[in-house]
Amino acid sequence: MxxxxxxxxxxxxxxxxxxxxxxxxxxxxxxxxxxxxxxxxxxxxxxxxxxxxxxxxxxxxxxxxxxxxxxxxxxxxxxxxxxxxxxxxxxxxxxxxxxxxxxxxLFNQKYDNFDCILSIVSGAGGTDAQDWTQMLSRMYTRFFEKQSFKYEMVDFHYGDEAGLKDITFVVSGDYAYGKLINEKGVHRLVRQSPFNANNKRQTSFASVDVIPQINNDNINLTIDPKELRIDTFRSSGAGGQHVNKTDSAVRITHIPSGIVASSQNSRSQGANKDVAMNLLMSRLMILKEQEQKDQLDEIRGELTQISWGNQIRSYVFHPYKLVKDLRTQLERRDIQSIMDGDLDGFIEENLKKRVSHEK
Structure with a gap:
């Protein structure tokens, strides 16, 4: 041989x-x-x-x-x-x-073995888009569990009628960032809308953003406290006897860049402030490493282009069932398995494509 x-x-x-x-x-x-x-x-x-x-x-x-x-x-x-x-x-x-x-x-980049911050934001499509954001949230939590990742939901806002306007997770585990960075981009849903009386076909969009979580000790940044605006508010809980009646949720805005980080998972305002500050510093650190304006817009999570132009994957539930990754052209028809967190094939194909572009 x-x-x-x-x-x-x-x-x-x-x-x-x-x-x-x-x-x-x-x-x-x-x-x-x-x-x-x-x-x-x-x-x-x-x-x-x-x-x-x-x-x-x-x-x-x-x-x-x-x-x-x-x-x-x-x-x-x-x-x-x-x-x-x-x-x-x-x-x-x-x-x-x-x-x-x-x-x-294939995991050979600077941040591949870092923990990460994954955010999902609803885009064009109204209530359907907010429902789609919640569906993606479920898909990713199933993926986290399959990968034995630890995850914590640190911020979310309910939709006006259903679903979620946005949600943010901190995810920990081997190559959490290296795997999930491949999910960054716009995800498109096509289905018969359950929110439409005529059951018409509806196209909806949601944006997934992923950045590495960088420990404060590794962040070489000095922020003037005058550049920060700190707001407190009540968490977005659904109510009941354990509803948080104090303004424990924290939102921190870095005024010069417009970058915002929030946390509402803890009942302690101090704990939420620490989490929000770490999220903010991680985003600012990544921002510091970016050189192009369009990358800056991605870090800020602007919603203006959560539509056709920047989509990475389409999920068609009607009139046929098909999930297609538009970067690698990988197609799969077992859509329920994918929505249950079976994303390995998409991630591996995109990793291979990334490495081939580096050569």
Whole structure:
């Protein structure tokens, strides 16, 4: 068999991975490493992610060597049905390992292993768009659960008649940002409207925005308190005996940029203020790294273009069932599975496209 472990090491750039691990291990060994806990946690998390890649490669190499043994036997004329079945099982395992490691190696960007902030905002389509925002919210929470991500809803506003005007989650887990950044853009829904007496076909839009959550210790920004406007308000709860009767929800506006961050998940105004400030600082940090005006508009979450022009995926429920990603052209007809959070195929295809554009 022509392929060998050196070839595998080259494909997966293992020498570079080992070099990165050595550099991070040197950082971790410093006496002052834990002085800045949040920064240390992120470095440690990155180191763990890299070691996981290396461990996956070690398992892959072991399977390859076992497979090579079977192939050598076949070349020497040693074969029977049991050997062939064992080799097939091992080959299937090897293929799965290649696919799994190939996916992990696609996460090579600065923020890929960061936690993230995912926001959904309703666009054109009125009540249907607000209902669509709630449907997307459910889809993503199902995806979080399938990925074993931890998530917290930190802000939301109910629609006027149904659904949600907007909702924001903080999501934590391995490659949370690296996976979910592929969902950023406008999502289009086509269906028979349940809010229309004539059951007419309705097109609705919602925008998904994703930014990395950056710990305050890693944010090199100085903000003049005079540039911030802090408002308090009552949370958007549905009522009942546990309704929050105090103005514990917090909204912070960075006046020069117009960027807004809110939190209303906690009953403590102080806790909500801390969360909102971290959301704001994360957005400002990303804003600082952007160079183009159109990227600035995306960070601000402006709604003016939540319509046809910027859509990344369409979900057609009527007159046929089809979900199509407009970036990769991937199409699927199992629409209920997708709405139940089965997004892996779309995310993987877009990751592959991103990497191919980098080469």
């Amino acid at each position: 022509e392929i060998n472990c050196i070839f595998l090491e080259t494909i997966f750039d293992i020498n570079h991975l080992k070099s990165q691990i050595c550099d991070l291990e040197a950082d971790v060994s410093q006496d002052s490493f834990w002085d800045e806990n949040a920064s240390a946690q992120k470095i440690f998390s990155n180191l763990s992610a890299m070691k996981k890649k290396l461990s996956e490669y070690s398992d892959l190499k072991e399977s390859f060597n076992e497979l090579q043994t079977y192939l050598d036997l076949f070349v020497d004329g040693v074969s029977d049905s049991d050997l062939e079945q064992e080799a097939k099982v091992l080959f299937d395992k090897f293929k799965d390992q290649v696919d799994r490691l190939s996916l992990l190696m």
